[in-house]
Amino acid sequence: MFENLSEKLERSFKILKGQGKITELNVAETLKEVRRSLLDADVNYKIAKDFTNRVKDKALGMNVLTAVKPGQLMVKIVHDELAELMGGKNVDIDVKGNPAIVLMSGLQGSGKTTFSGKLANMLKTKRGKKPLLVACDVYRPAAIEQLRVLGEQIGVPVYTDENSKDPVGIAQAAIRQAKAEGKDVVIVDTAGRLAIDEQMMTEITAIKKAIEPNETLFVVDAMTGQDAVNTAKEFNERLDFDGVILTKLDGDTRGGAALSIRTVVNKPIKFVGTGEKMEAIDAFHPERMADRILGMGDIVSLVEKAQEQFDAEEAKKLQKKLSKNQFNFNDFLGQIQQIKKMGNIKDLASMIPGVGKALKNVDIDDDAFKSVEAIIHSMTPMEREMPDIINGSRRKRIALGSGTTVQDVNRLLKQFEESKKMMKMLSGGGKMMRHMPGMKR
Incomplete structure (x- = not known):
């Protein structure tokens, strides 16, 4: 996770190694390398430039204590700014309600259906919830079957209606069943597309209006970098979602989506998917992620x-x-x-x-x-x-x-x-x- 970015940032801090104090010259040289590292990680140019400008202002405005080396100070400033860039603090999912309703959105192939299963499993095993999964992808029978298999795997019931082509009606019927059976969380998996289209956006907007979810989550593949950020922006303009889910963060991702998406859509990253297993779901903590990016580990999460x-x-x-x-x-x-x-x-x-x-x-x-x-x-x-x-x-x-x-x-x-x-x-x-x-x- 973020291995290339970590390595490049570490190299950029070496410019300050052995320097007696922070000057405008050595800061400029260091931050030029930091900006290059962020761009290589597929971070938007404006975001990378604004980031390094903020770091520069903080670094030059600080009186360096004799006990703190310039390189150490720069790492600390970059760490704090990285955490802020990714949202500053953890924002939890809202599952209060009877039942609480979670609406999943995203493009096809983003890992939306798999993540619906992971979320249901996490809420069941770690929070003592009684979830119901709902298959609202009326276009892909494979998606319905995938959700059914995942439900069996984790011991969570799945509501399906393969005779209906009305996702709004399916979602509403599932909520009625959840209330009757005492389920306290309903997770609605919706249809994805290979690209954003009007039909898709109209459909999911109608579902949201009809079921009034506690949470509308946008699931995005972290490996798609800036494309993920652009897709999130378009979805948010139409759907006004509550949070972002980054999947496949364990893959060969450059990290651009994780670092850029919060700034572009002004919505928190709530969870990350870190593997194929149903347990591979982590709450997103910006400070801990900044620790990991800068090679400091993450003992708290461990x-x-x-x-x-x-x-x-x-x-x-x-x-x-x-x-x-x-x-x-x-x-x-x-x-x-x-x-x-x-x-x-x-x-x-x-x-x-x-x-x-x-x-x-x-x-x-x-x-x-x-x-x-x-x-x-x-x-x-x-x-x-x-x-x-x-x-x-x-x-x-x-x-x-x-x-x-x-x-x-x-x-x-x-x-x-x-x-x-x-x-x-x-x-x-x-x-x-x-x-x-x-x-x-």
Whole structure:
């Protein structure tokens, strides 16, 4: 995510490295590179120019403390301005109502139907809502079937009426059914087009007028850059939507849409799609995104993702096992499953400061744990419970059964022991804890 932009911005800050103070000359040179980096990321020229002008005014108007180097100050100013450019603060979705109604809009291929499923799943699993998905694309049977499949996958009902060609009537009937069945959120997936046309805009405007949604969301493919911004502008002029959803932010996106769209339509980015899985949906936090763009990581989001998978009761059991040295491969496998639920492995790792840069050219797919799981599944129940009994002959058998080598098995056993020691230390069982007040909390 934003790898190229991050790298180019880092290069531009190097101009100030070793400089004793900020001057008009070295600021101009740095910001010329910053502006070039933004343009390469497909940010609109006027937005990039206004951005660098604001940074310049702030940088030259500041008295640099002796403890702060000019390069560090510039990073701080650029960070704050980037966050402001993307909206300044997180704006949540409004799902208050009986039922709350969310209208989805966007071009065909933007990921609108998939995101409708992701949103329903998030509201169900994280907010305890009872959503109903509504298929209002009367032109593409494939879209109706796609929504139905997604609904089955996440355990959310889908309202369809394949005998009707009236999307307004379908949406209204779905809302009546939601009220009758006690559903508290209705997510209406509408038809998309390959390009904006009058029929499309008239239709979705009519749906909005008829159902009066709490939220009208515009879904846009982040990989389309400036085209996404222009499309958003046209939609907003007709529909006056409440927020933007950026999908495919995990792809080879240059970031122009994320950086420009807020300024052009004056509407907040509310969520981003970061992968194909139904769990790959994140609330958009401008400050955290600025952190990531500038290579500072995003520890807050990482902790939040971990907490979503955190089970207090299981954690107590695990701590008890660690203190008694009873942590085994069943527990290890459980920890792996929790990590996998948190999302894309490379994306998670990039949230740790400094790691994103180190992993720039490293390919980590979602099957990163595949061989580890295969090795553990090849162990007998007793071997998983009592790893100490795994001798040479057992290692050979495990390697053969998992399609790996004895070296792979040895490596995993070593990693398991190291993980066990580290977890014991962090859970309060090691000497380190006594020397680090507050760490246990």
